[in-house]
Amino acid sequence: MLSSLEHKNIISFVGFCDENNEKIILYEHAVHGSLDQHLSDPNLTWYRRLKICLGVARALNYLHYDVIHCDINSSKIFLDKDWEPKIFGFELSTKYPQSLRHRLLFSRYFNHTNVTPKYDVYSFGVLLFEVVCGRKPMIGDHGVKKDLDDIIDPNLRNQMDTQSWSVFIKITYSCLNEQLVKRPTMDHIVKDLEDMLELQWSYEYLMEWLKIPLSEIKSATSGFDEAYYVGAGGYGRVYKAELDVLDIDNFSLMEGKRKDKLPKRRRTVAIKCIIDREDENSKQGFLTEIELLSSCKHPNIVSLLGFCTEARDMILVYEYAIKGSLSDYLGSTSKTIKLPWEKRLQICLDIAHGINYLHTQMEGKPRIIHRDIKSENILLDANLNAKVADFGLSKFHHTDQQASTIYTKHIAGTEFYMDPEYLTTCKYKKESDVYSFGVVLFEILSGRLAYDSTYVGENEKGLAPIARRRFNEGTLKELIDPKMIEEDDEHLITVNRGPNQDSFEAFSRIAYQCLSETQAKRPTMEVVIKELNNALNLQVSQFVTKIAIFIFLSWSLLVNTVLIINFLTKLHKYGCI
Template identity: 30%
Template sequence: SSEINLLKMINHTNIIRLSGYCIHQGNTYLVYEYAYNGSLSDWLRSKKNQSSLTLSWKQRVQIAYDVGDAINYLHNFTNPPYIHKNLKTSNILLDGNFRAKLANFGLARMVENDDQGGVHMTRHVVGTHGYMAPEYIENGVVTPKLDVFGFGVVVLELLSGREAAAIDKKAGEQLLSAAVIRVLEGDNVREKLRGFIDPSLKNEYPLDLAFSMAQQAKLCVVDDPNARPAMSEILVTLSKILSSTLDWDPSDEFNCSSGSEPTRIASLNNISSDVATISTNTQVVVPVNCSCSGDYFQHNASYTLKDTSENYFTVANDTYQGLTTCQAMIAQNPYNARNLSVVCKSWSLTLYKFHDLQMATGYFGEANIIKGSFYRGSFKGDTAAVKVMKGDVSSEINLLKMINHSNVIRLSGFCVHQRNTYLYEYADNSSLSDWLCSNRNQSSLTLSWKQRIQIAYNVADAINYLHNFTNPPYIHKNLKTSNILLDGNFRAKLANFLARMVENDDHGLHLTRHVVSTRGNIDPYLENGVVTPKLDVFGFGVVILELLSGREAAAGDKKAGEELLFAPVSRVLKGDNVREKLRGFIDHSLRNEYPLKLAISIAQLAKLCCR
């Protein structure tokens, strides 16, 4: 149950996805996404068995980065954080493109708020020899640094092709974590490192990058957990190594294959119903010089192959999912079928009785109004934001059910009573726009320079997560300061999603006639209905400018008329006296308590976003 509960709550491209389950005769059967290339241990073991199968240097570095990114997500961006506790190569699966998927969360542990400094003690020490950190084996100490140790061993296996713990006839048991220290200390390090690295690579790797990888792994497996780096720090180093690896060995523009038979994507045998769903891990190109007919339904839209004269067509990778109602399903039943199956994926919402909401909000009294249709509610000592909804909000609900990020507002429950009511986590410090507005109104409340930078980073991290680490990716489409909430520590929480899913067949581009946004935050391209991830980048740039200047995205001036905030920043950064002009642009409530050099860098970044 612990693994199911965890996988229901998280969404990351490098974590295996749980898609369903079945309970039959007391046994529970779980259905996961399929990893076409098996486990990492299978590939490394095939080299020990002198198989012709091998992973290239570039694949190994990418796998290390993918695993590091997944662990960093668990440690820093899920709410609450988690420790995997069982990191090893057999729990790292590889998809069709050899991208890593972290699996087997049976030992995973939630980091509770009452864990002092993230430290937990256990008497039940379970793991695999060679991957377990010394403090865990000896004293049962569980911290995020336990995963860092395991990750270091995985990197060493990727480098060497050896097992984490192996028996040598002469030397006895050899731990890989100990071997790397001997390699990197003393003389002839380059020669010793070449002898340590997997011979199946046949010296086809950059030695300087291999040395950097080995040094990083060595830091991860030191005995003192406090001396090990955090996963966020490790990821910075791996990002540089991966970037240098791609420069060293760039990919071809296209990867093509040919043969007498096309690659099989899915088998649909003995079909008796009218609707079939094809699910794939990535966008694929399929030859269709054959007789085809029928409808393929994916995510509330139909894809009908009517003309088979074309040589290729693309298949997206989504299925029906999310919060829905019987009425909605009946409306989407094109064949008037008598029986409908409704599957709730990632169900983790609490269903509340309307009476509970009345009691929690003082019968939706004025004293508990936060803003608009938002009410403050108290549930067993915890505060939540209760929102009474009008119209169809299924897209926002579907998205918030599927994702888990510490800088995205969390949906915790709902109630169906005349109007739909939803419960969100409570943002103690209201919205960013409220704070910037208080500055404009000469209130004593103000955000410090440090708080503004932290807020900008939080928002960027949330948007980057939506664009690159949810499956499928999403575009927020409504990025502005009133949709950025601040918790008790002034950490940003992204809210109010007009989000659009990026389909595999979009090529990152979508056209819409329904343009909804706020003047000043809207990308000029959206005036033509063009929707891409760069739409969010533009909105983010405007948010940065508001954080810098304390001004509104679009403000009226009696003499000059309306001026959009992204227009004056170009004038500020051009020509002479940039430093003086920037000081005049920056929010006066900061009282010059900021580093001007960094302010210039932030303004330049915002300018690039708003081009």
């Protein structure tokens, strides 16, 4: 078999010996041994593993012209001095007539007892799991049905580009399809792996340029002086400073480009210094934020501008939200900026668009479940545009995974915003984010936070159960923020600051649906966006109607006044008055 094969990813046959009952085969020397010896090696990076998988796929694509290997696994992959993979172990291999090649590749004309190239494709899918999990599969191992974030090597997970990982999952599950005809051919797999490797390279290249030296951060904050301090959270302190950061919008990936020649701009930034806690949650949250935000680009998602991991420090650099968080405006008497109903609806829509972007599977991007939607994690820029922030608890979810539910071992989130079904079952879905968003919607309507003492005094679970009860009783209007109503009384002509009846009803219906106690009854974010737009249009249209009536009456008054003046002028002219 080997004497007829010639490919850089197939082991070279040097010679053999068949003397005195001795049967010996000579191969080229593989310096690093076989792949199975390195599966758990932390020094075998994710990028190098991808290159190994691609080399194996190219070899199989070459073989499948007329050969089926029949025994692909990590122990049958040699690694040379450059970690280039070499397939060997052809003892079980078989050839098939070229006239049958097309039919064999698609396998629909043969029963499952026939060995076809799709047999190798399935084995290659298992090999991919070996590579990502860092161990060989075992009989009775049901890891495929688990959340992949729980079974893959965590050291590798922290190196992965989200888009690259999404393609990897797609390839793996398609190879393991139980129906032969639905498994891809190796030429398709090679193309997908090439795309994935390019994505991973781009990610690692970008990560390198997003690194900001600790010396620059200390210089910008005068050694983290209190004068730059703006706030703190559960996992760290935040500082405001001026810093030269990578101009992401004008950044292009160019291999070999010098770092000092990359486009930069001076910006006001938020510098978040994360506290390294013993529970490891802070470190995992830090890595999750970098991975997620580096792959997300949306006007309603906060932008990551850089990070630093020097001297055991974990520092994230974001765009600075000059108006602070949404929670600053709810129930606060110190904020001078008032939020009329139209602006509140627009903020709701901004948040909804950001969450919908996270929940939507796009090419190269998996679905993302935020897991901690609350007013404190909604930032407002100079124009009060809302941006979803704080992704430390977020989870990636790939549509190729068998279930749409993430099962978590540890409950995480903020109590007054947490999905009640998640609390009782530990099942987290994108509908759990919808519930949390429902709480935020009622916060925006009422002008108070979910855990305001007024609500907690009435119900220990805060705003959510109170909003549901009042909606069912028909007394929800009592929750409307009185500031909006008060301002209406102060102005004769104003953008209607309080909600009109139609807008209020449209808003309250969809907000109430978001707070359904079971996940199955909650709407998707697409539906939420549609209904919020309807509420905004109903509010604006009534205002436009009022303005039109005012203009008409004003014009009529003006015309009548002119006519009266002209009439009086004529009377005076003729001496009548």
